[in-house]
Amino acid sequence: MAEIMYWEALLRAQDEEMARDPMVICMGEDIGVAGGTYKATKGLFEKYGEKRVMDTPISEGGFTGLGIGASFLGVRPVIEIMSVNFAWLAMDQMFNSAAKVRYMSGGQLTAPCVFRSAGGAAHQLGAQHSARMEKVFMGIAGLRVVTPSNPKQAYGLLKSAIRSNDPVFINEHELMYNMKGEVPDSEYLHPLEGSEVARTGSDVTLFGYNISVHWCLKAAEILQTQHSISAEVIDLYCLSPLDRAGIRKSVSKTHRAVIAEEDEAPVGVGSEIIAIINEECFFELDAAPVRVHSAFVPQPYNHTLEAAAIPDHDDVVRAVLKLFGKA
Amino acid sequence: MTLDDKKRVLQEMVLHRRFEERCYQAYIERKIGGFLHLYPGQEACCNGVMEAARPGHDYVITGYRDHIHAIKCGSDPKVVMAELYGKATGSSKGRGGSMHIFDAAHRFMGGYALVGGPFPLAAGMAKAIQLQGGDEISICFLGDAANNQGVFHETMNMAKLWNLPVLFVCENNLYGIGTALDRSTAVVDQYKRVCAYGVEAAQCDGQDIDVVYEHAKVAVDYVRSGKGPYFLELMTYRYRGHSMSDSRGYRSREEEEHWKQRDPINILRDKLIGAGQLTMDAFQQFERDADVYIETEVIAFAESSPEPDVSELEHYVLA
Ligand SMILES: Cc1ncc(C[n+]2csc(CCOP(=O)(O)OP(=O)(O)O)c2C)c(N)n1
Ligand SMILES: [Mg+2]
Numbered sequence: 001m002a003e004i005m006y007w008e009a010l011l012r013a014q015d016e017e018m019a020r021d022p023m024v025i026c027m028g029e030d031i032g033v034a035g036g037t038y039k040a041t042k043g044l045f046e047k048y049g050e051k052r053v054m055d056t057p058i059s060e061g062g063f064t065g066l067g068i069g070a071s072f073l074g075v076r077p078v079i080e081i082m083s084v085n086f087a088w089l090a091m092d093q094m095f096n097s098a099a100k101v102r103y104m105s106g107g108q109l110t111a112p113c114v115f116r117s118a119g120g121a122a123h124q125l126g127a128q129h130s131a132r133m134e135k136v137f138m139g140i141a142g143l144r145v146v147t148p149s150n151p152k153q154a155y156g157l158l159k160s161a162i163r164s165n166d167p168v169f170i171n172e173h174e175l176m177y178n179m180k181g182e183v184p185d186s187e188y189l190h191p192l193e194g195s196e197v198a199r200t201g202s203d204v205t206l207f208g209y210n211i212s213v214h215w216c217l218k219a220a221e222i223l224q225t226q227h228s229i230s231a232e233v234i235d236l237y238c239l240s241p242l243d244r245a246g247i248r249k250s251v252s253k254t255h256r257a258v259i260a261e262e263d264e265a266p267v268g269v270g271s272e273i274i275a276i277i278n279e280e281c282f283f284e285l286d287a288a289p290v291r292v293h294s295a296f297v298p299q300p301y302n303h304t305l306e307a308a309a310i311p312d313h314d315d316v317v318r319a320v321l322k323l324f325g326k327a
Numbered sequence: 328m329t330l331d332d333k334k335r336v337l338q339e340m341v342l343h344r345r346f347e348e349r350c351y352q353a354y355i356e357r358k359i360g361g362f363l364h365l366y367p368g369q370e371a372c373c374n375g376v377m378e379a380a381r382p383g384h385d386y387v388i389t390g391y392r393d394h395i396h397a398i399k400c401g402s403d404p405k406v407v408m409a410e411l412y413g414k415a416t417g418s419s420k421g422r423g424g425s426m427h428i429f430d431a432a433h434r435f436m437g438g439y440a441l442v443g444g445p446f447p448l449a450a451g452m453a454k455a456i457q458l459q460g461g462d463e464i465s466i467c468f469l470g471d472a473a474n475n476q477g478v479f480h481e482t483m484n485m486a487k488l489w490n491l492p493v494l495f496v497c498e499n500n501l502y503g504i505g506t507a508l509d510r511s512t513a514v515v516d517q518y519k520r521v522c523a524y525g526v527e528a529a530q531c532d533g534q535d536i537d538v539v540y541e542h543a544k545v546a547v548d549y550v551r552s553g554k555g556p557y558f559l560e561l562m563t564y565r566y567r568g569h570s571m572s573d574s575r576g577y578r579s580r581e582e583e584e585h586w587k588q589r590d591p592i593n594i595l596r597d598k599l600i601g602a603g604q605l606t607m608d609a610f611q612q613f614e615r616d617a618d619v620y621i622e623t624e625v626i627a628f629a630e631s632s633p634e635p636d637v638s639e640l641e642h643y644v645l646a
Pocket of ligand 1: 392
């Protein structure tokens with residue numbers, strides 16, 4: 001197993017899939033000649049040419065719709081939307097066309113396309129460049145939503161997404177492209193559904209996805225070493241459909257739950273998980289579940305305000321200690 | 328413009344250039360964070376148009392490359408710099424940053440980060456002016472690549488349909504980040520694209536401020552007299568990368584050199600010297616004065632200003 005970066009994992013997945021299937025194409029702003037804002041398409045333009053690696057105009061609604069239309073006829077486009085903040089412009093096509101066409105046509109048409117987009121607060125990018133929007137995408141029937149927390153998942157989920165006959169939204173994070181991790185040397189397809197136990201524990205379950213998995217892992221370490229609390233960490237790499245069985249299983253074991261998300265509450269991944277816990281295993285709970293999330297404000301520019309607005313591992317630790325009556 | 332006007336504008340453009348270069352340095356020093364899009368090379372566009380318009384009276388809106396547009400409308404450079412530093416004294420009290428400078432008092436209605444976003448907002452402000460019967464106009468400064476957004480076309484149609492007093496200024500610097508215009512756009516002459524909507528349009532050099540001013544005067548007069556929207560395309564060039572992490576691999580050093588030969592500040596300077604209205608010494612004094620002002624007032628203010636109070640994180644979310 002080689003250690004590679006998250007962006008290299010995405011690149012390898014796209015390269016392999018393009019080599020395997022001539023109907024796989026990539027589209028997006030500055031992805032071709034410039035190699036992509038996050039390098040996830042570096043070298044593909046030279047290798048596959050401009051017909052399959054398309055530098056698009058700044059027309060998110062247009063090129064997303066065009067990619068979806070191509071997918072009706074069997075092309076498998078990987079559509080990079082530079083930032084989820086710009087995805088608002090593409091959502092009409094993603095939601096009204098891609099997500100609904102299979103149902104509206106009684107299964108006659110399908111939109112096998114992949115949308116990749118970077119979300120999350122990076123460093124002081126301000127209100128219009130820091131959105132987390134997974135909560136919007138996961139509420140749309142007909143669209144799969146996955147969000148890799150490490151290079152292995154990035155590689156395996158993207159490959160599976162390209163082969164999926166459903167539209168798949170892949171939620172990436174601005175700050176994670178240079179993260180290193182082991183990826184199998186041989187081809188690997190990650191399941192598009194389910195969840196992963198990232199760390200086993202017995203006293204409390206910490207639910208995270210994408211970047212917040214790393215806050216949870218760090219928090220679990222601190223809880224173990226400094227407070228003798230054994231935390232289990234569940235990586236919800238699939239946000240739609242959510243893994244109800246996995247959630248039930250872990251909470252039934254630990255009887256306590258904390259959900260960590262970078263997005264704001266109200267209305268978020270946290271509220272949904274808590275609803276599932278209530279529906280699946282309410283009587284297993286020893287304490288009311290807690291969510292850790294951003295302040296309900298547009299993201300501020302100033303670094304101190306920004307840090308105050310978004311949570312991190314310390315907030316997860318504090319939430320757990322509160323749950324145990326220790327804070 | 329009178330000769331005195333030209334001398335004043337030259338001095339302003341020197342300040343604008345030095346302000347932006349100082350931002351670059353402050354970014355390297357990590358005093359400024361986030362994205363930073365600088366304006367050097369394009370100064371004659373904003374200055375030429377606004378000299379023909381009424382800064383502080385007409386409404387102006389633009390994208391993320393917005394510092395100089397705000398200053399030209401009347402914003403205090405100190406307050407703009409303080410915003411770039413994220414300070415409580417900044418124009419948005421540290422909440423906006425480089426891409427989001429606002430100064431409602433001077434009718435600078437903001438910098439927006441989503442490409443194309445300001446088009447309909449500009450038309451909407453023009454609608455308000457029309458309803459309220461004022462003599463202001465609405466001016467929208469955006470780039471070339473922005474015209475590929477659907478909302479550009481929707482806005483041109485509505486602006487003409489309702490005869491709105493809005494001037495669209497396209498600062499065509501030939502690139503959208505690293506993609507050359509002819510690789511993203513079927514019709515590269517931007518002014519031709521609005522003909523389909525019946526919007527009056529022109530294209531001209533954006534480096535010689537006299538040329539910009541003449542064309543802008545026609546455009547501004549047209550819009551202010553109630554004839555409807557106007558689209559003015561200015562051919563220009565940005566010297567620096569798109570934002571800070573841009574090694575400019577998509578264009579040649581020869582091309583950059585070619586444009587630097589047509590530097591807007593040098594063009595105006597040389598004209599004034601040629602006309603016997605300015606000496607090289609006097610020009611260099613402008614530069615020194617700008618540097619001293621920026622250092623002793625603008626930077627000093629930003630440096631010494633307080634950070635926003637974290638307990639006020641949730642202020643300004645709702646009225
Ligand atoms: C909706 C949207 N899509 C993409 C981007 C990323 N982006 C920022 S600036 C830019 C290029 C814009 O070029 P142009 O309109 O020519 O303006 P310039 O920067 O050259 O002044 C792009 C693609 C964005 N900010 N918003
Ligand atoms: Mg441009």
